[in-house]
Amino acid sequence: MFTDSHCHLNFEELRSQLPAIRVAMAEARVDRALCICTTMEEFPEVHALALAHDNFWATAGVHPDNEGVEEPTLERLVDCARQTRVVAVGETGLDYYGMEDRKGGRSIADLEWQRTRFRTHIEAAQTVRKPLVIHTRSASDDTLAILREHGEDGREGQAGGVFHCFTESLDVAREALDMGFYISFSGIVTFKSAQALREVAAFVPEDRILIETDSPYLAPVPYRGKVNTPAYVPYVAQQLADVRGVPLEQIAQVTSRNFEQLFAGVTA
DSSP: OEEEEEEOTTSHHHHTTHHHHHHHHHHTTEEEEEEOOOSTTTHHHHHHHHHHOTTEEEEEOOOTTOOSSOOOOHHHHHHHHTSTTEEEEEEEEEEOTTHHHHSTTOOGGGGHHHHHHHHHHHHHHHHHTOOEEEEEESOHHHHHHHHHHTTOSSOTTSOOEEEOSOOSOHHHHHHHHHTTOEEEEOGGGGSTTOHHHHHHHHHSOGGGEEEOOOBTSOOOTTSTTSOOOGGGHHHHHHHHHHHHTSOHHHHHHHHHHHHHHHSTTOOO
16 A cells, blocks of 8 residues: 655664564555665665565665765666666765764865766666666755756656655755656654645645655654654655645555656566
C-alpha cells in the first residue's frame, strides 16, 4: 500500500535490526523501499539489500555533504548505476547549511567541489537514463541553476528525478516542478513548526508527489526524536492526506504509482 522512496537501511542505527524492520513494514502495509547510497564505499552494501529482498531497490551516489570519501568519477557512477535493481543516481546535490558551524567558516565559493560532484552525478544520470535523487539544503538557487546548465528542464530524454526530503519554499517547489521534477516529503512535514512546508505539500500536483522517511533520521510525529524506520512512512502519508483533504488510501495509491512512474523497473 505505502512506498518509502528514501531510506538508509544500511546505516548503523538500522543495519542490525533489518528482520524486525521488515516485519514492522509488513504490519504497517509498507510494501516497498528505496535504499539510498551516500558513498561509493557503501554501494556494495546498499546494493546487496536490493539484491537480497524483492521489495527493496538501490541507488548509486555520493551525498554532497560527505568529505574524505572516494570521489565518484563518471565511469564509476555509470558502472554502479547500471547494476541490477539500481534505479537512480544519488543522493546528490548541494548542501550549504551551517557554513560557519559545520564547514569551518568556509565560504560558498570554497564548496566548488560539491558543485563539481553534482555535475558528475547529473552526467551519469543522463548517460544511464535514470533519475536523480537530489538533496538541496540552503542551496536551492545553485541546485536549480546547475540542473538547468545541464539541460534538465523537463524535456523528453532528460534524467529528471526527485527533490527528496523537501524543505524549501513554495517558489522553489514551483521551479522544480516546472523543470519536470517530483517532490518528496519526509517526517518534517508533520512537525509543528512546518506549516509553510504543509502549504507546499497541499500545492504539489498529485502526480508529482512522493513520501519518504529518510530513516534513520527525521521520525514523524508521534515518534519525533526516535530512530526512524520505513514503517513510519504512513504517518507522512496521513499528514499529506490531511492537508490535501483526501483519504489516506488515495495518498498511498498516488505516491506508490508515482514511485513506479519515476523509478522504472520497480513494479515487481
